[in-house]
Amino acid sequence: MDLHVSLVGRKDLSGEIYRQLRRAILEDRLRPGDALPPTRVLARGLGVSRTTATLAYERLAGEGFVTSRVGAGTFVSERVARVPKDAATRRARPVDKEALRPRRIWDSIPIPTAFDRPAAFDFRSGLPDASLFPHRAWRRVMARALREDSAVSGGVYGHPAGHRGLREAIARHIGIARGVTASPDDVVVTSGTQQALDLIARVLLSPGDTVAVEDPGYPPPRRLFTSLGARVHHVPVDADGLMVDALPRHTRLVYVTPSHQYPLGMSMTLSRRVALLAWAERHHAAIIEDDYDSEFRFGGRPIEPLQTLDSAGRVVYVGSFSKTLLPTLRLGFVVTPPSLSKAVYKAKHVTDWHTSMLAQAALARFIDEGGFARHIRRVGAVYRMRHAMITATLMREFAGRLDVIPSAAGLHVAATARASADQVAAIASRAADAGVAVQELSKFAAGAAWRSGLLLGFGAIATGHIEEGLRRLRACFR
């Protein structure tokens, strides 16, 4: 009998014996009917106690690998179907890297990279200032939610649409801050904007359907729509926002950022908004209004959200707490028109049941008690200052090189460059070497002919670093 058991060290000897015998059975080295050595023989041979060997045998018997017959001994079971000889166990050989083939569509989705690329002068967009996060207040509301909120600690799954108190708080908040008309029943809490888009897309899009996105625009939604089998059509943006006339006729869904176009930063004009709504009505299309960072306003008058202007129920409004609080919390929401609310709610349920109740309950309290409004006012003043500093410095020190695109909200400023996209890429690369992280506008464009420029976020950079950061960036233009 080819039974080789080798023991190294003194830890879990019984487990080691069990594993080696099991592998021998699975690999057909021990065959049905083969007798195992008596435990006393094996124990002596290996220099272990008889109990150690007995435990290993009992485990094998419990799993059906071996059978004991009184007065006869222990035998490999007849009924164990064996793994093919060359297969052996997982540990014994490297597992086939092509055993399962993902859908081909995933080949076209890039692997996400660079989730944390710290730079001394970090002008990346889309990130809030984590040092302004109200840690103490948040710990307090979380501790209380965990202690007192039965939706958190009741031990039952929550409502797919979200924590009732949070849905009420969100409806009030967006009513006051954004002029969005919504009842709590229209609100579904999501794990961030990206999931809100996923739910809407799953509800509306069949493979092959056309989705229109802004060009230049925000990449993650494009990747999502592509992964669901949709045809993504890039529609150019001009100074007024998405060019409605360029929308393809059979578009089922239009994804836009009207309050603060990403990445260019301007607001969609009222006439363009009205035109987009009329277009959607004429073509039976849906509109996603992604209002990702417009809680921070620095002047001018906000234009009514598409959601409020919409009289036909074609707009789905999406909001996020990633910019006002922290992206790592993964909290956002969608305001659905009546025709979609049931399906969005079902989609949330089959996708992940509901978003973490603890974070929802904590946020509900934070909003209700006024902590959120105070936080927005406090950090809004900081961002206003940074926005003004960057805008003023770009206009003064980068004149003739960069043209600032006027913006009055959000966490970033964009500027078009007179240099070519290649030259801007070289500048961004030199900037990175100098410890300055900036993003190139052309990276957000699908059309290769799009103008070059830079995107300067001010959420991740301390106010005191902005001047030096821009000084270094300026030096890279030489």
Next chain:
Amino acid sequence: MDLHVSLVGRKDLSGEIYRQLRRAILEDRLRPGDALPPTRVLARGLGVSRTTATLAYERLAGEGFVTSRVGAGTFVSERVARVPKDAATRRARPVDKEALRPRRIWDSIPIPTAFDRPAAFDFRSGLPDASLFPHRAWRRVMARALREDSAVSGGVYGHPAGHRGLREAIARHIGIARGVTASPDDVVVTSGTQQALDLIARVLLSPGDTVAVEDPGYPPPRRLFTSLGARVHHVPVDADGLMVDALPRHTRLVYVTPSHQYPLGMSMTLSRRVALLAWAERHHAAIIEDDYDSEFRFGGRPIEPLQTLDSAGRVVYVGSFSKTLLPTLRLGFVVTPPSLSKAVYKAKHVTDWHTSMLAQAALARFIDEGGFARHIRRVGAVYRMRHAMITATLMREFAGRLDVIPSAAGLHVAATARASADQVAAIASRAADAGVAVQELSKFAAGAAWRSGLLLGFGAIATGHIEEGLRRLRACFR
């Protein structure tokens, strides 16, 4: 927070401000006691003169909508008659309830109901005992994660595969507790089991592909697969587990619960496991092994997970913290074979970027510091007692009526009934009237001919209530 007022044109700006504020008050978006922004702040935000804003405030005050307190500010009055709440929200605009048409597939997905149906004697399955949740310890690890963990408070989006420390902790935990062989790089943290299934399905399934599920089986995965356009095929389960011979030939994906079949409760035998693996290899199919509650074991030796027996890289292992901690935390994970890891990781990214980092960081600490293992031991002893009580009482008091299906793990026991499914439904209904919540086995079966029976969970019921609960249930059999 900015109060949202939008001004268009240059005419009667003061009147426009007045009207919009009045409407906000009437619609309860501004509530009694709420402070209006100081006129100077509002004026600056809207780009109007301070006089314009002051005029609007004076008009509102003159009509009793707001009250000014010297040195404090302007507040919404207490006694304003408001528009009835239901009328307020959707304003005047009639919104078309059929404006947008969800994909037809959603019509076939039921609306989730009954997320909280408290019963005095709650034998529902799939719920842990929330009163055993380690509240204090959890608050402590959360507070520390929020304060000290840069992956939480760094302000940048996290890694789609999850918190590094948690992936390491999970790989260790399942290696020890479940015998699963995984490196941290094989682990993707998800927002619960349901999302893990969603990611795998999105990666593998094209519309029209066949998915095999157990019959009887767990309904949420079936709904998910259906919503993605897959053909769901129900494969019968016998005492040994899924009947491998009954799998349709073109199955792309098999979803199974081998450790503790849901709902029947037995474990899939070793020979059936080996047969399933061989079948998958022959037919180029993938297997999802959902190991949802087997941390709680009450005797016998666990059989090796499919994942460990798999030498061909066809098994995706899915685990959850919903049963060991709380379902409302929404924390689970997937262990991917090498051929799928990149695509699963991309799918997580396009779906919702990553799961909440705070909960992940807290759980990583909880596992690392031994709190999780202690918790499992502590609550495992409680569940073991309940499992024994229910099993013994069913065998003793329900003999001739119910036949207990032997089980040695998890949070529920199943028993087949000699009565018909209709009779069992009547019993369950009488039990509900007597304050006893039980689930009917036939509700989990797709084939109408499936045997009748009951499912008795013991996560949600206190040990001291079990005896009386079963006594009442017994009375319903008359």
